[in-house]
Amino acid sequence: MIKKYMASRVASTCCTAGLLIAASQAYAAEDMATNLATAEGMLDAFYAFDSERLQSYLSAAGESGLGILSYQAWAEGGNYKVVNRPGCSGESASLLVCPVTVQDDPVLALEVDFNVTDTFHITFEDGVIVEVDTNSNDQPIYYEARVWISENLPEVMEGPCKRTDGMRDTPGDCARAMTDGYKQFMVAKKAEPVAPFIPADFAPPELVETENFKLVPLGPDLVDLDYEAYMSSIEHLQETFTRSTRWPRADISSEDAMQDMLNEQARFNNRESFAYAVLSKDGEREMGCVYVRPISKEGYGYEAEVALWVTKTDFDAGFDEELYEWTQEWMKESWPFDDVAYPGRAPEWDTWDQL
DSSP: OHHHHHHHHHHHHHHHHHHHHHHHHHHHHHHHHHHHHHHHHHHHHHHTTOHHHHHHHSTTSHHHHHHHHHHHHHHHHTTOEEEEOOOOEEEETTEEEEEEEEEOHHHHHTTOSOOEEEEEEEEEETTEEEEEEEEEOOOHHHHHHHHHHHHHOHHHHHTTTOEETTEESSHHHHHHHHHHHHHHHHHHHHHSOOOOSSOTTOOOOSOEEOSSEEEEEOOGGGHHHHHHHHHTTHHHHIIIIIOSSSSSOTTOOHHHHHHHHHHHHHHHHTTSOEEEEEEETTSSOEEEEEEEEOOSSTTSSOSEEEEEEEOHHHHHTTHHHHHHHHHHHHHHHHSSOSOEEBTTTBSOHHHHHHO
């Protein structure tokens, strides 16, 4: 009789514990869903540039909330446009991470083919936002330009970008002034004497033939093959090559395509950079491209950077790995560089973006 009682009591205890665990998990899931909705609502208000609505989400966020409101004013002044917003996530309901990729006037003024990603780290307590931090993967030229403005346009830093207790007095005006300053920086930068990318006595290859493919410089004669290749793989190239919706995209016209070919041909002839089409052995199809360019990030020991892409069809067939391995050997054997960067490959994107 005692054994039956003990067994019944153990079973009851286990059942109660199981119910408590299930209830706890249900509450945790409910908290996560609620906080996710709140975080997304906060971002909606931020990028709608609705400061009053944003303030309602940040009433308990203290100084970090004031910082986000200031950043919103900067973003409005910088004409931020969302190009990718995958949504918030987190291992727990108390801290959510929300990446948002934007196109903005300050970065466009720097003429870089890159869209910045702002990552919001949102902390909750009892369903209320109590802190928001942000970080951005800005490129080195962004910071170089800021230093240039500080040194050459002090009226910007002392006027629209003046700070009081660490906060900009007029962040929207500051963003607009910095955009104009970045444009002036680029004019000055382009006027600087530039060391030649390749030695005067080096002749860049103009036809390279292998057992499976061949390389020829991009130019007007290849416009149709090139256009067909990248338009067949828009999403693939946006994700793996440019990490941008600006290229390739569905509305590229034949005139745009031809201008691109003329630009690449001019850069090749001027010995500024070297773009090659990777063609099938018979020359009837473009499988991808290889670009040999001056290094865009100084101070890390690289002498050149090489980018390459292949069509989605060729990528699925394993040609990307083949072309990458071949290109590395080609650079060692046929080009005057000791240290070459392959952004997104060596180093990988996470490392490259932080350089």
